[in-house]
Amino acid sequence: MEKILVSKYQRRIFYIISLSLLAIIELIRVFIIPIIFNTERLGLDAILNLILDNLFATGFVTIAIASLVFWLTPSVENEPKLxxxxxxxxxxxxxxxxxxxxxxxxxxxxxxxxxxxxxxxxxxxxxxxxxxxxxxxxxxxxxxxxxxxxxxxxxxxxxxxxxxxxxxxxxxxxxxxxxxxxxxxxxxxxxxxxxxxxxxxxxxxxxxxxxxxxxxxxxxxxxxxxxxxxxxxxxxxxxxxxxxxxxxxxxxxxxxxxxxxxxxxxxxxxxxxxxxxxxxxxxxxxxxxxxxxxxxxxxxxxxx
The missing domain is CATH 3.30.870 (Endonuclease; Chain A)
Structure with a gap:
């Protein structure tokens, strides 16, 4: 966690991974579920959509909180050590x-x-x-x-x-x-x-x-x-x-x-x-x- 706070490189990796996961969640919700799970009568698609929506919201909030922490933490590149x-x-x-x-x-x-x-x-x-x-x-x-x-x-x-x-x-x-x-x-x-x-x-x-x-x-x-x-x-x-x-x-x-x-x-x-x-x-x-x-x-x- 300390490396993420002080290293620009680690922050960049965090954003890439987090945003990629959010994009995958949204792609599954919009394209995959309607095609593969044609289960509207059973209500499974609604359940899956609800789970994915919650995951998306949780991930978005996590990124927002992390961005606030990053902004409050001095952006100092982790100095190479001996x-x-x-x-x-x-x-x-x-x-x-x-x-x-x-x-x-x-x-x-x-x-x-x-x-x-x-x-x-x-x-x-x-x-x-x-x-x-x-x-x-x-x-x-x-x-x-x-x-x-x-x-x-x-x-x-x-x-x-x-x-x-x-x-x-x-x-x-x-x-x-x-x-x-x-x-x-x-x-x-x-x-x-x-x-x-x-x-x-x-x-x-x-x-x-x-x-x-x-x-x-x-x-x-x-x-x-x-x-x-x-x-x-x-x-x-x-x-x-x-x-x-x-x-x-x-x-x-x-x-x-x-x-x-x-x-x-x-x-x-x-x-x-x-x-x-x-x-x-x-x-x-x-x-x-x-x-x-x-x-x-x-x-x-x-x-x-």
């Missing part, structure tokens, strides 16, 4: 989200974004010959305390030990790899525009937003997700939230620092690249750089 989606359908929604020219991601290390979203957007910008942009909000890898707090949380989720032990060094390497990969794709695909903000806090939710919908997921791939379609209140809220989060983050330089194509990545130029971005740390060893470069090149879906 909907829960089972884990196996999350990949499908993320594919829908990637069908866009402007993509936003907010998370922690962006492993999935690095392996799946970035290459797909880069390739589609080339094949469609259309400019595409991606904005990524990641943890600041130079903030070791922040990374430690995230690892405490990440180590406690259900799937924590399925892909090896989570450490501060591991998450930092993942973040560096995502940054390097984003700049590399931008260097190789001139129509791909990229922006990265380093956050001061971590979130339990990852946000993927395209032109069609926003998808919210958690670290554990066995957990359900949430999504909201474009045009809904929740979609608008998350879009604004992403914009404000970007403003409050440390935005890495884009035009003054050039990315390195994947084929040219090596520990020396990556070290200089991170230094130009202002996020190089002397504690990163040569072995670390080799691992970071391999991660940047890896396109295996971590949740596939």
């Amino acid at each position: 909907e829960t989606v089972e884990p196996r359908r999350i990949g499908e929604l993320l594919r829908r989200a990637r069908d866009t020219n402007e993509y936003w991601f907010s998370g922690n290390s962006a492993r999935y974004t690095r392996a799946v979203t970035l290459p797909e957007l880069a390739e589609s910008s080339r094949t469609e010959n259309v400019s595409k942009s991606i904005t990524m909000l990641l943890l600041n890898p130079t903030d070791k305390q922040l990374c430690e707090e995230y690892i405490k949380y990440r180590s406690g989720v259900r799937s924590a030990n399925k892909n090896g032990e989570w450490t501060v060094e591991r998450i930092r390497k993942d973040i560096y790899a995502s940054i390097i990969a984003a700049y590399a794709y931008a260097a190789e695909h001139p129509l791909l525009e990229m922006k990265i903000g380093l956050k001061k806090t971590f979130s339990l939710l990852r946000v993927d937003l395209g032109k069609n919908l926003v998808v919210l997921t958690k670290e554990d791939k066995q957990d359900p997700g949430l999504f909201a379609e474009a045009g809904s209140f929740h979609y608008s809220v998350y879009r604004e939230e992403l914009k404000f989060s970007l403003k409050q983050s440390n935005i890495l330089p884009v035009h003054s620092v050039q990315g390195i194509p994947f084929s040219n990545l090596n520990k020396d130029n990556v070290k200089k690249f991170l230094d130009d971005l202002g996020i190089y740390e002397a504690s990163i060893s040569d072995q670390d750089f080799e691992e970071i470069i391999e991660l940047a090149k890896d396109r295996e879906n971590p949740y596939g």
Whole structure:
């Protein structure tokens, strides 16, 4: 009943069904009964007509009362809400989200974004010959305390030990790899525009937003997700939230620092690249750089 009161669509369905029933009643009374029930002597036609007349009157009064209630109730379209989606359908929604020219991601290390979203957007910008942009909000890898707090949380989720032990060094390497990969794709695909903000806090939710919908997921791939379609209140809220989060983050330089194509990545130029971005740390060893470069090149879906 609540849906009928607040939804224009539900009201329309109510009127269509109610008026159709009244029309059927009238058609039966006027055309069917005289033809099929030629029973005037027995008075059955009068009884049937009386029943149908009562049904018609009752239906008409019901529609009139409902119309009065509708008129007194604010005609507000039922706002789409955040909907829960089972884990196996999350990949499908993320594919829908990637069908866009402007993509936003907010998370922690962006492993999935690095392996799946970035290459797909880069390739589609080339094949469609259309400019595409991606904005990524990641943890600041130079903030070791922040990374430690995230690892405490990440180590406690259900799937924590399925892909090896989570450490501060591991998450930092993942973040560096995502940054390097984003700049590399931008260097190789001139129509791909990229922006990265380093956050001061971590979130339990990852946000993927395209032109069609926003998808919210958690670290554990066995957990359900949430999504909201474009045009809904929740979609608008998350879009604004992403914009404000970007403003409050440390935005890495884009035009003054050039990315390195994947084929040219090596520990020396990556070290200089991170230094130009202002996020190089002397504690990163040569072995670390080799691992970071391999991660940047890896396109295996971590949740596939």
